[in-house]
Amino acid sequence: MRMKSLNLIGGGRVGRTLGRLWHASGSYRVQDVLTGSARTAEEAVTFIGAGQAVTALADMRAADVWMLAVPDRQIAAVAATLAHGSGAIRPTLAFHCSGALASGELDPLRAGGWQVASAHCVLSFADPARALQQFAGTPCALEGDPMAVAELETSFTRIGAHCFALAAEHKLLYHAGAVFATNFLPVLQALAQQLWHDSGVPAGVAAQLGTTLLRNATDNILALGPAGALTGPAARGDHALVERQGQAVAQWDATAGQAYAALSQLATRLAAT
Numbered sequence: 215m216r217m218k219s220l221n222l223i224g225g226g227r228v229g230r231t232l233g234r235l236w237h238a239s240g241s242y243r244v245q246d247v248l249t250g251s252a253r254t255a256e257e258a259v260t261f262i263g264a265g266q267a268v269t270a271l272a273d274m275r276a277a278d279v280w281m282l283a284v285p286d287r288q289i290a291a292v293a294a295t296l297a298h299g300s301g302a303i304r305p306t307l308a309f310h311c312s313g314a315l316a317s318g319e320l321d322p323l324r325a326g327g328w329q330v331a332s333a334h335c336v337l338s339f340a341d342p343a344r345a346l347q348q349f350a351g352t353p354c355a356l357e358g359d360p361m362a363v364a365e366l367e368t369s370f371t372r373i374g375a376h377c378f379a380l381a382a383e384h385k386l387l388y389h390a391g392a393v394f395a396t397n398f399l400p401v402l403q404a405l406a407q408q409l410w411h412d413s414g415v416p417a418g419v420a421a422q423l424g425t426t427l428l429r430n431a432t433d434n435i436l437a438l439g440p441a442g443a444l445t446g447p448a449a450r451g452d453h454a455l456v457e458r459q460g461q462a463v464a465q466w467d468a469t470a471g472q473a474y475a476a477l478s479q480l481a482t483r484l485a486a487t
């Protein structure tokens with residue numbers, strides 16, 4: 215059977231990782247790779263080990279599948295440009311990789327007869343070489359036109375992803391879950407370090423406090439679930455202390471005070487479940 219061709223628009227952390235995995239597994243024939251510059255397109259092709267770097271959409275050939283692995287804010291504009299692309303490009307299948315945005319970002323393509331979808335791999339692609347090693351078992355949220363979703367379920371499963379269906383109208387809240395689960399952790403850790411520093415805790419001790427509490431909390435959450443792992447003044451119902459501590463934090467930093475108050479309310483709610 216003929217191997218399907220794959221064009222990449224965007225060959226950064228996600229694009230080059232997925233391109234390489236699909237090339238190595240023989241799932242797709244990586245064809246043309248367009249990024250923001252000739253240099254980064256060449257780097258992506260080198261990392262993938264296949265494909266041809268191009269510097270303009272007009273230079274891209276027709277392909278069976280198009281991956282738009284550009285930053286979220288670029289997806290709609292790239293889709294609009296592709297929809298009005300050169301005569302050589304025929305409508306096939308296009309998808310983007312955003313967690314927060316749905317396949318509706320690709321509506322200009324959909325209107326032109328393309329099958330469109332979004333495919334969000336729930337992995338931090340901080341470094342493509344590491345992501346290659348970490349990818350097996352990665353959950354992947356799929357949403358979009360049925361034929362596109364079916365094709366992507368096959369190709370993502372082939373490189374070790376665990377696909378699941380997600381409704382388009384839920385993507386923003388779904389992705390907010392990932393923001394709470396992972397992106398806010400460094401923010402909270404940095405806040406704690408600043409509070410300890412400003413309380414006169416020696417740097418070495420503060421680092422040890424951070425490590426001990428983070429490991430302890432992670433272990434307990436994994437073993438007992440969030441409600442079972444919850445401790446602290448709000449969980450104990452010590453409202454007077456929450457109030458006094460909240461005021462002290464607000465005087466220290468107004469935004470941190472708002473976060474303390476909001477998180478204490480959420481902790482009280484969680485403790486009541």
Ligand SMILES: NC(=O)c1ccc[n+]([C@@H]2O[C@H](COP(=O)([O-])OP(=O)(O)OC[C@H]3O[C@@H](n4cnc5c(N)ncnc54)[C@H](OP(=O)(O)O)[C@@H]3O)[C@@H](O)[C@H]2O)c1
Binds near residue numbers: 225248255292
């Ligand atoms: N990073 C993650 O952990 C992660 C996880 C899941 C999903 N995602 C999603 O994956 C998508 C890509 O994210 P990323 O982290 O891979 O971004 P990235 O590393 O910043 O790479 C973006 C790529 O898009 C290219 N690009 C930017 N504007 C372009 C345009 N107008 N035309 C053609 N190429 C363009 C960039 O080229 P230059 O380098 O030349 O600028 C680069 O190759 C986003 O939708 C993101 O939400 C990311």
